[in-house]
Amino acid sequence: xxxxxxxxxxxxxxxxxxxxxxxxxxxxxxxxxxxxxxxxxxxxxxxxxxxxxxxxxxxxxxxxxxxxxxxxxxxxxxxxxxxxxxxxxxxxxxxxxxxxxxxxxxxxx
Amino acid sequence: xxxxxxxxxxxxxxxxxxxxxxxxxxxxxxxxxxxxxxxxxxxxxxxxxxxxxxxxxxxxxxxxxxxxxxxxxxxxxxxxxxxxxxxxxxxxxxxxxxxxxxxxxxxxxxxxxxxxx
Numbered sequence: 138x139x140x141x142x143x144x145x146x147x148x149x150x151x152x153x154x155x156x157x158x159x160x161x162x163x164x165x166x167x168x169x170x171x172x173x174x175x176x177x178x179x180x181x182x183x184x185x186x187x188x189x190x191x192x193x194x195x196x197x198x199x200x201x202x203x204x205x206x207x208x209x210x211x212x213x214x215x216x217x218x219x220x221x222x223x224x225x226x227x228x229x230x231x232x233x234x235x236x237x238x239x240x241x242x243x244x245x246x
Numbered sequence: 247x248x249x250x251x252x253x254x255x256x257x258x259x260x261x262x263x264x265x266x267x268x269x270x271x272x273x274x275x276x277x278x279x280x281x282x283x284x285x286x287x288x289x290x291x292x293x294x295x296x297x298x299x300x301x302x303x304x305x306x307x308x309x310x311x312x313x314x315x316x317x318x319x320x321x322x323x324x325x326x327x328x329x330x331x332x333x334x335x336x337x338x339x340x341x342x343x344x345x346x347x348x349x350x351x352x353x354x355x356x357x358x359x360x361x362x363x
Contacts, residue, residue: 138307172349181340181353193351225291229348232304237291 139164139230141238149246156213158241160226165206170229173202173211176240177222185224186211213243221245248273250341250354258361264328268341268354275317279344280324282315284337285356292337296347297324304347331361 140163150156160171168189174182184193186202189209199214213220226238254266268280282294295305297315305313314327328335338358342350 170348174350179355181355182342182350183353184349184351187349187351227291227349232347233307235293235306235348237293239290 138234139166139228139236141226141228141236143224143226143238143241145241146239147242147244149244150216151246152216152218154216156211156216156220156243158211158213158224158226158243160204160209160211160238162207162209162228164230166209166228166230168205168209171202171204171209172227174225174227175220175222176225182225216243218245248343248352250343250352252339252341252354252357254339254357254359256358256360258331258359259363260332260361261330262361264326264331264335264359264361266326266339266341266357266359268324268326270322270324270343273343274319275322275324276319279347280315280317281342281344281350282326283340283342283350284335285340286334286337289337294326294328294339296344298347333361335359336361 142161144159171189173186176182190202201212223240223242225240229235249271251269279298281296285291312329317324338356340356341354343352344350
């Protein structure tokens with residue numbers, strides 16, 4: 138099983154600032170198989186990024202993903218009030234290996 | 247627009263079988279990948295397993311011995327059965343869809359299942 142470690146656990150920022158979220162895998166992961174999700178309280182998780190860098194339908198271009206190998210990053214270029222939420226990375230390592238990171242909470246400073 | 251809605255008992259006793267249903271509207275379950283994911287309070291999201299074309303399944307090895315999934319195309323629903331539950335199975339359970347096995351573009355709101363004597 139591939140373990141994903143997200144850092145930091147909590148990111149305290151102000152609207153308009155840049156957010157950089159990290160996801161490190163315990164072994165190399167194909168970038169094709171890395172996704173990022175946003176979750177707000179009481180809501181279903183929302184797909185932001187798939188294939189490490191491809192924005193899902195309807196996702197604003199202030200969200201971007203990058204990375205390869207073991208290290209992947211989600212960047213929010215300028216935080217909007219609606220972006221304060223918990224973000225999860227996820228990898229797929231085969232038909233029986235699909236794991237999520239522990240999440241990064243982006244909170245208002 | 248595709249929508250998913252989980253339903254099932256919210257409270258179970260230890261050793262009982264958890265049975266949840268995901269009702270899909272706005273699209274057909276005869277294609278794509280249909281998945282169950284859970285999250286215990288304060289813990290990580292955990293993939294439980296998926297069903298896909300032809301009724302094929304993949305399960306998380308850590309849960310495989312207790313998990314069964316099924317599709318009911320006549321009702322556009324897919325289901326999860328998890329046997330011999332314990333308190334460790336207390337979690338919010340989500341159903342989700344993916345066009346491929348490696349990501350999920352539609353999720354249900356989630357349903358809380360509590361296991362307690």
